[in-house]
Amino acid sequence: MSSSPQPPEDPGIQLRDHTYDGIQEYDQRLPNWWLYTLYGAIAFWVIYWFAYMIAGIMPTDGSRVDTAMAGINAAKMASSIDVTNDDKFWEMSANAVFTDAGKQTFTSLCTPCHLPSMRGKSENPAAVGPDLTDTAWIHGGTPKELFTTVSQGVLAKGMPAWEPVLGQKKTAEVVAYILSHHQKGETITVEIPK
Amino acid sequence: MSADHKPASPRRSVPRPVVDSVTTIASDGSRRDLHPADVHGRFTRARRWSGWALIAFYLVLPWIPVNGHPAVFLDLAERRFHFFGYTLAAQDAWLLFFGVTGLGFALFFLTALFGRLWCGWACPQTVYLEHVYRVIERWIDGDATERRALAAAPLTAAKAAKRVAKHGLYIVASLLITHLFLSYFVSLPEVWHMMHYAPGEHWAAFVFVFAAAGVLYFNFAWFREQLCIVICPYGRLQSALTDDHSLSIGYDAQRGEPRGKLGTPDAGACVDCNRCVQVCPTGIDIRHGLQLECIGCAACIDACDEVMTRVKRPVGLIRYDSFAGLGGGVTRWIRPRTILYGVLLCVGIAVAAFAFTTVKPANFLVFRTGGASYFVGPEDVRNQFMVRLVNKRTEPATFVVTSEGLPAGLRQSGFEAPVTLAPMAESVSPLVLVASRRDYRGPFKFTVRVRDAAQTFTLAREVEFMGPDARLLEDEEHEEREKKAKEHHDPKG
Numbered sequence: 172m173s174s175s176p177q178p179p180e181d182p183g184i185q186l187r188d189h190t191y192d193g194i195q196e197y198d199q200r201l202p203n204w205w206l207y208t209l210y211g212a213i214a215f216w217v218i219y220w221f222a223y224m225i226a227g228i229m230p231t232d233g234s235r236v237d238t239a240m241a242g243i244n245a246a247k248m249a250s251s252i253d254v255t256n257d258d259k260f261w262e263m264s265a266n267a268v269f270t271d272a273g274k275q276t277f278t279s280l281c282t283p284c285h286l287p288s289m290r291g292k293s294e295n296p297a298a299v300g301p302d303l304t305d306t307a308w309i310h311g312g313t314p315k316e317l318f319t320t321v322s323q324g325v326l327a328k329g330m331p332a333w334e335p336v337l338g339q340k341k342t343a344e345v346v347a348y349i350l351s352h353h354q355k356g357e358t359i360t361v362e363i364p365k
Numbered sequence: 366m367s368a369d370h371k372p373a374s375p376r377r378s379v380p381r382p383v384v385d386s387v388t389t390i391a392s393d394g395s396r397r398d399l400h401p402a403d404v405h406g407r408f409t410r411a412r413r414w415s416g417w418a419l420i421a422f423y424l425v426l427p428w429i430p431v432n433g434h435p436a437v438f439l440d441l442a443e444r445r446f447h448f449f450g451y452t453l454a455a456q457d458a459w460l461l462f463f464g465v466t467g468l469g470f471a472l473f474f475l476t477a478l479f480g481r482l483w484c485g486w487a488c489p490q491t492v493y494l495e496h497v498y499r500v501i502e503r504w505i506d507g508d509a510t511e512r513r514a515l516a517a518a519p520l521t522a523a524k525a526a527k528r529v530a531k532h533g534l535y536i537v538a539s540l541l542i543t544h545l546f547l548s549y550f551v552s553l554p555e556v557w558h559m560m561h562y563a564p565g566e567h568w569a570a571f572v573f574v575f576a577a578a579g580v581l582y583f584n585f586a587w588f589r590e591q592l593c594i595v596i597c598p599y600g601r602l603q604s605a606l607t608d609d610h611s612l613s614i615g616y617d618a619q620r621g622e623p624r625g626k627l628g629t630p631d632a633g634a635c636v637d638c639n640r641c642v643q644v645c646p647t648g649i650d651i652r653h654g655l656q657l658e659c660i661g662c663a664a665c666i667d668a669c670d671e672v673m674t675r676v677k678r679p680v681g682l683i684r685y686d687s688f689a690g691l692g693g694g695v696t697r698w699i700r701p702r703t704i705l706y707g708v709l710l711c712v713g714i715a716v717a718a719f720a721f722t723t724v725k726p727a728n729f730l731v732f733r734t735g736g737a738s739y740f741v742g743p744e745d746v747r748n749q750f751m752v753r754l755v756n757k758r759t760e761p762a763t764f765v766v767t768s769e770g771l772p773a774g775l776r777q778s779g780f781e782a783p784v785t786l787a788p789m790a791e792s793v794s795p796l797v798l799v800a801s802r803r804d805y806r807g808p809f810k811f812t813v814r815v816r817d818a819a820q821t822f823t824l825a826r827e828v829e830f831m832g833p834d835a836r837l838l839e840d841e842e843h844e845e846r847e848k849k850a851k852e853h854h855d856p857k858g
Contacts, residue, residue, distance in 0.1 A: 184385050184392075199386055200394035202595065204588075283779030283797045297776060299747060299797055326736035329749055336793075 251339055254322075260314030263343065264350035273348025276341050280333070289352060299329065304352045312359035318346045381642075384656065387594060388648030398516060399590065401499075402509040402643040406667025415486055416496035427548040433759075439550050443789065445759065451721075454757035454789075456728045463717035470713045472599070474706040476606040478698065480613040484599065485661035490584075490592055495646070495662070497538050498585040505531040509643065532586060539581040543574045590647040594658050601657065609688040610697045614661055616641075616652040616683050617691055624652075627676060634682050638672050641665035641683055651683055727764065728755040729815045731828050734795065739831045746805050746832040750796045752779075754815065756786035763818035766796070769825075770811040774804030783818055798830060802842065807835040 187196045222228045230238070253259055263269040278287065284300035285291045293302035301309060310320045322342050324332035334342045382388045391397050429436040431450040438447040444455035453460060475482055484491060505527055506512045518524055547570060548556045556570075564571040584592060593600060607613070617634075625632030635652070642650045644665060647658040651665045663685070670680040687696040730753040740747040756762045766780040779796040786792055796813070808831050815824045 184383070197385060200390070200392060202387075202390045202396065202591065203394040204396065204591065205595065206394065279792070279794055283795045297745075297799070297801075299778065299799060324736065329734075329736060329740040329747060331734045331736060331749070 247339075252343055254318045254339070254343065255315050257314040260318070260343070260346060260350055261355045263347035264353075266347070269344050269347040270351045272341070273344035273346070273351075276337065276345050277348050280337075281345070284329075289349065303349050306353075306357055306359045308359055308361050311361060314346060314350060317349060318343065321346055382645075382648055382650040382653070384653045387658065389590060389594070396587075396591075397648075399646065399648045400509040400512045400516070401646045401664070402640070402668075403503070404644040404664045404667050404671075406670055408663035409667045412486060412663065413496060416492045419487065419492050420496060424545055427545060427553050435548075435552055437549060438552055440552070441550050445757075445789070452757075452759065453724065454728070454755070456755060456757060457724055460717075460720055460724070463713065463720060467710075467713050467717055470706065470710040473606055474703070474710045476603055477608070477611055477702050477706050480607055480611050481600070481603060481659065481661035482612075484593065485663060488660075490597075491660060491662065493538075493542070493581075494585055494589060498535060501534045501538065502531060505534070532582075535582055535586045536578070539578040539585070540574070542581060543577040546577065547574050590658070590660075593660050594647060600660075608700075608702060610700055612685050612687055612696070613655050614651060614659060614663060614666060614683065615655060615686050615688070615691045617681070617686075618652070619691075619693060621652070621682050634673070634678050636672065636676060640668040640672055644668040655688075725822050725824050726756075726758045727762065727815065727817065727822070727824060728757060729753060729766075729813075729824055729826070731796070731813050731826050739833075741833065741838070745799050745801045746838070747800075748798045748830050748832070750798075750813075750828065751793050752796050752813065753791060753793045754784060754786060755791040756789060759788050761785060761787055765816045765818060767814050767816075768796070768798065768811055769814055771798070772800070772804065772806060772809060775800050775830075800830070800832070802838055805832065805835055805838060808832050 185198045187198045189196070223231060277285075277289075281300075284298065285303055286294055286298055286300075288294055289303045290305075291298045291300040291302045293305060306312065308316075310316065310325060320330070322332065322334035322339075324330045326332065333345070337345070386392070389397050389399060426437045427435045431447070432452075434440075434447040434450075434452070436447075436449050440446065446453040446457075472483065502512070506515055515524060515527065544556055544560075551559075551570065559567040559570055621633045621635035623631070623633055624635035624637040627636050641652065642648075642665075644667075645651070646662060646664065647660060649656050649658045651659065666683050666685070669683040673680045673682055690696045731750050732753070734749040734751055738748075740749070752766060754764055754766070756764075763783045763785045765783045768777050771777070776799045777796065778799070779794060784792060784794070798811075808829060810827055810829050812825050813828050816822070
C-alpha cells in the first residue's frame with residue numbers, strides 16, 4: 172500500500188484507556204440510527220414476549236396449526252361419506268357421476284395390474300391382480316370390505332393403500348366403479364387362491 | 366471533544382473528512398447530511414448515460430413480449446420463470462446455483478481487475494440515487510450551496526412547499542419503481558388489473574408494493590450512503606479481493622504533495638481547492654488514499670481534472686489507477702489472483718452454459734410403491750413403481766415411457782399407451798415389472814426412459830429391480846418339488 176498523507180487537521184478522536192497486545196481502540200459513537208435499530212429490536216422482543224408468552228394476545232404457532240387442522244377436518248367431515256354403509260355404495264354404483272369419475276381413476280392407476288377390463292388373472296393368467304368382475308373375492312366382497320381393501324391396500328401382496336394417495340372421495344368412486352360391474356344381492360364367495 | 370460542538374459556522378457545515386471516522390456520522394452519533402456539489406466531466410457524462418440505460422432497461426423489460434410472455438417474467442403463481450423467451454420451471458431451481466455463483470465469480474474477477482466498478486456504475490443503490498433522486502433534489506432545492514442554506518434556514522412556507530414537492534416526487538418515484546418491480550412477478554396487465562381494486566382485494570400485493578416503496582423512499586431520501594458504508598458487505602469484502610495491482614480511484618500523492626495554493630513555492634500539483642471533497646457522495650477525502658467509503662463513482666476525478674485544466678496542469682492527479690501505478694510502478698493485469706478468478710469464472714460459465722442448454726421440458730421420477738420392495742409369488746417375482754411425469758411446457762405434451770435393458774422374459778404393465786399431459790400438469794401412474802420364476806436371475810438394474818412423442822428429447826433414470834437371490838428361489842422350488850414327490854409316494858405321511 173502506498174503511504175497516505177496525514178490529514179492536515181485532527182478533530183480529536185479519543186482513544187480508550189485499555190490496551191491489549193499493543194492494540195488500542197477508538198472511542199467513537201455508533202450511528203444513532205444503528206442504535207435505534209437495536210432499541211427497536213429490544214422493544215420488539217418485549218412486546219413479542221408479552222403478547223405471546225404472557226398475555227396470550229397473539230395465537231401461538233401451535234394453536235394456529237390446531238385451528239387450521241380443525242378447519243380442515245371439519246371440511247373433510249362435511250364432504251365425507253359413510254364408508255360402512257353398503258347401500259350407499261350400491262347407490263353410487265348406479266350413478267354415472269361417480270362411476271365415470273371412478274373409471275377415470277381406475278384407468279390411470281389400476282389397469283397395470285387389474286387390466287382395463289377389470290378381469291385381471293381371468294383374462295390373462297400372467298396379470299398381477301385378481302379378477303374384480305367375478306363373484307369370488309379374496310379379501311371380502313361386500314362394498315365396505317371392498318372399500319377397506321382399496322383404501323388400506325394389501326401391502327403383503329403388492330396392492331398399495333390408495334386412500335392416502337387419492338383421498339376418501341376418489342377411493343369411494345373407484346369402489347363404485349367396481350361395484351357397477353356387480354349386482355346388489357349377488358351371491359359372493361370368499362376364497363383364497365392357493 | 367471535537368469541534369462539532371462549536372456553533373455551526375459556514376466553514377464547519379462542510380465537514381473536513383478524516384481517515385479515522387465516518388464523515389456522515391457526527392461525534393454524537395447523529396447523522397450529518399451531505400450536499401455533494403455538482404460535477405461535470407467525461408466520467409460524470411458516461412455514468413449518466415449508463416445509469417439511464419440501466420434504468421430504462423429495468424423499466425422496459427416487463428413491457429416487451431417475447432414468445433407471449435414479458436421479456437423477464439418470474440411468474441410466481443404458475444412457478445414459471447421466463448427469460449427472453451426461455452422458460453424455466455420450479456423444478457429447474459437448481460440452476461439458480463449458477464446465477465448466484467456466477468454473480469459471485471464475476472464480481473471476484475471484476476473486483477480483482479477494476480476494484481469497485483460495480484458500486485459506482487451499476488449498483489441500483491448508486492444508479493437510482495444519482496440519476497433519479499439526486500436529480501429531483503437538485504431540481505427542487507438547487508445546487509449544493511442552496512441546499513445547505515435551505516437545510517439551515519428556518520421553516521417557512523416556501524421551504525415547506527419545496528420539501529413537500531421534493532418528498533412527493535421521491536414517493537412517486539419509489540412507487541413507480543416498486544410497481545414495476547411487482548410486474549416482474551405478476552406481469553404488467555395483472556398489476557394494472559390489481560390497481561383497479563381496493564387494497565383489500567389484493568392485500569398481499571398491496572402491502573408488498575407500499576412497504577417496498579416505503580423502504581425505497583427511506584433509503585433514497587435519507588439513508589443513502591449509509592447503506593454503502595455500514596450495511597453493504599461488498600465494500601468490506603473488497604479488501605480481500607483486491608491487491609496493489611487492482612484498479613481503484615486514487616490520488617497521485619507523489620505528484621500532488623506537498624499541496625499548496627497556486628503560487629506557493631515548491632508546492633506539488635494539488636492546489637488544495639477541496640473540490641474532490643465537495644463532490645464526494647460519501648463525504649471522504651480521496652487524498653487520504655483508498656477508503657472503505659469510496660464507491661468508485663469517479664466524481665472526484667472529474668472535479669480534479671476540471672481544476673487541473675483550469676490551472677493548466679496535466680489532468681489525472683486523481684485517476685483510475687492501481688496502488689502500483691500511483692506509486693510510479695506498472696500495473697500487472699495478469700497475476701495469480703486474476704488468473705484464478707478468471708479460470709473460476711470461465712469454468713462456471715461453461716458449466717452453466719451446459720446446464721442451461723440441456724434443461725429438459727419435462728421432469729420425471731420413479732419411486733417404489735409403498736409396502737414391500739418386491740413381491741415373490743408362486744409364479745413370479747414382481748416390482749412395482751410409480752412414475753411421476755411433469756410437463757414443464759406451456760403447451761400440452763405427449764410422453765412415451767419405456768423400460769430398457771430388461772432381461773428376456775420380463776413383462777411390463779402400465780404405460781402401454783403414450784401419456785398426454787395438459788400444460789404444466791403432472792401425473793403419477795404405476796409401472797409394474799414381472800419376472801417369471803423361470804426367467805428370474807436375481808436383482809438387476811434397468812433404465813426407465815421418457816421421450817416426448819415428437820422425439821425432441823429423452824430423459825432416463827436407472828432403477829433397480831429388487832428381489833431375492835435366484836438360487837434361494839431355486840432351492841425353495843426344489844424343496845417344494847421334493848415335498849410333493851414325497852407326498853405322492855407316501856400319501857399317509
